[in-house]
Amino acid sequence: MSDIAQWSPQVVQNVIALLKHKPGALLPILHGIQDSVGYVPPDSVPMIADALHQTRAEIHGVITFYHHFRMTPPGSNVVEVCRAEACQARGARALEAHVKDKLAIDYHMTTLDREFSLEPVYCLGNCACGPTIRVGDEIIGRVTPAKFDALVDELTTQVLEVRS
Incomplete structure (x- = not known):
């Protein structure tokens, strides 16, 4: 951004x-x-x-x-979770629940610390490697709850380093 x-x-x-x-x-x-x-x-x-x-x-x-438009500033990291059928067939629903729980927000919301915003998306074109998310411009496939947790930890650490 x-x-x-x-x-x-x-x-x-x-x-x-x-x-x-x-x-x-x-x-x-x-x-x-x-x-x-x-x-x-x-x-x-x-x-x-x-x-x-x-x-x-x-x-x-x-x-x-239109859900695309927001009237509040987004978080530092906008996380989009693919909700298309191919990703759902590969476990996106469970990942979606985990992401919401981990960030403690629902779609179209931003965490209190303004680090993460969560948005649904309906195809990232990475169907064979689902479930897929996008963070900023980076598309990440085969996302598991553990892989997502590591990504959140990495992004949070990067923000803390920048602020220090």
């Missing part, structure tokens, strides 16, 4: 100005904002509504309809 900008009204205004004239501009604008700052800040909703001549409720409705 090093290329994520700090949330500011100017960043949002830049995205809106760049995309508001496209047909069906709302989704590209929401993607652009989330790509730029990591989430769609609630304070950006009135800005988007004004630019597109829509109500705040319409904008909020679209944001909350």
